[in-house]
Amino acid sequence: MPELPEVETTRRGIAGSVIGQCIAEVIVRNPMLRWPVPRDLERSLAGARVHAVERRAKYLLLRIGDGTLIIHLGMSGSLKLVDPDALPETHDHLDIVLDDRHALRLRDPRRFGAVLWTTRDPAQHPLLCRLGPEPLGEEFDGGYLHERSRGRRRAVKNFVMDSRVVAGVGNIYANEALHLAGIHPARPAGRISRARHEQLAGAIRTTLSAAIGSGGTTLRDFVGSAGEPGAFGEKLHVYGRAGLRCGQCAGLIRSRSIGQRSSFYCPVCQR
DNA sequence: CTTTACGCCTGACGGC
DNA sequence: TGCCGTCAGGCGTAAA
Numbered sequence: 001m002p003e004l005p006e007v008e009t010t011r012r013g014i015a016g017s018v019i020g021q022c023i024a025e026v027i028v029r030n031p032m033l034r035w036p037v038p039r040d041l042e043r044s045l046a047g048a049r050v051h052a053v054e055r056r057a058k059y060l061l062l063r064i065g066d067g068t069l070i071i072h073l074g075m076s077g078s079l080k081l082v083d084p085d086a087l088p089e090t091h092d093h094l095d096i097v098l099d100d101r102h103a104l105r106l107r108d109p110r111r112f113g114a115v116l117w118t119t120r121d122p123a124q125h126p127l128l129c130r131l132g133p134e135p136l137g138e139e140f141d142g143g144y145l146h147e148r149s150r151g152r153r154r155a156v157k158n159f160v161m162d163s164r165v166v167a168g169v170g171n172i173y174a175n176e177a178l179h180l181a182g183i184h185p186a187r188p189a190g191r192i193s194r195a196r197h198e199q200l201a202g203a204i205r206t207t208l209s210a211a212i213g214s215g216g217t218t219l220r221d222f223v224g225s226a227g228e229p230g231a232f233g234e235k236l237h238v239y240g241r242a243g244l245r246c247g248q249c250a251g252l253i254r255s256r257s258i259g260q261r262s263s264f265y266c267p268v269c270q271r
Numbered sequence: 272c273t274t275t276a277c278g279c280c281t282g283a284c285g286g287c
Numbered sequence: 288t289g290c291c292g293t294c295a296g297g298c299g300t301a302a303a
Contacts, residue, residue: 006296161297170296
């Protein structure tokens with residue numbers, strides 16, 4: 001579930017409450033996430049201070065003491081600020097209790113998420129070292145997309161969802177950005193002009209920025225750090241809207257699977 | 272090298 | 288009411 005805007009919403013929601021705090025306790029109720037939560041996590045964290053809460057792609061990076069806690073929310077994860085005395089519910093796998101008696105509580109029904117600890121440069125971590133540029137950063141633009149796509153035959157939707165090309169564009173926002181750019185999701189990436197790649201890069205930035213501004217998209221279970229759902233779902237133009245009219249041209253929105261992922265597009269205004 | 276298919280896991284939903 | 292198949296926001300890995 002959480003794509004970049006949801007992870008950024010989470011980051012902004014927790015940063016002010018955790019930066020400057022020290023870790024009092026770590027409670028692991030179920031370590032079996034995508035990879036096991038490190039057994040000695042409490043020993044690494046206890047007493048250490050949180051210096052910063054950053055984001056790279058869909059990874060949250062909590063700078064704690066002399067290391068970094070890497071958190072990924074997978075498909076169904078969320079991170080809430082709670083009173084540590086509040087009873088945990090099913091799928092509340094981990095609490096990071098802070099000195100001020102608040103706790104970060106990780107919930108992840110499907111357990112596709114991850115909690116990892118590194119004392120090295122997190123950018124060099126195997127999970128992060130091959131990520132492409134941040135879509136809201138300066139290196140990402142149409143020229144970059146155009147250059148990277150030359151000779152590539154795969155569908156442009158799969159191309160922009162490849163985290164080695166650009167980090168953090170997931171299924172919802174890939175569909176939305178391609179609609180905004182007027183590009184058919186199955187079009188081979190290498191057969192898109194520079195001008196249209198400029199359009200696409202701009203559409204990705206616009207879509208992600210607007211979603212962050214709305215607190216993300218809640219389809220099923222995403223909630224922000226205070227438990228609030230994201231409001232961007234009301235602003236989706238194609239995702240989940242098969243059979244409805246396109247707002248741009250009154251064509252009918254279609255859905256089909258592209259690269260094993262459900263895709264939504266307007267066959268009239270996306271070419 | 273690029274591209275595709277497959278799991279990991281739980282829960283929600285539709286059809287019967 | 289229940290059971291069963293299908294699908295879901297991600298992504299590493301194996302294999303073609």
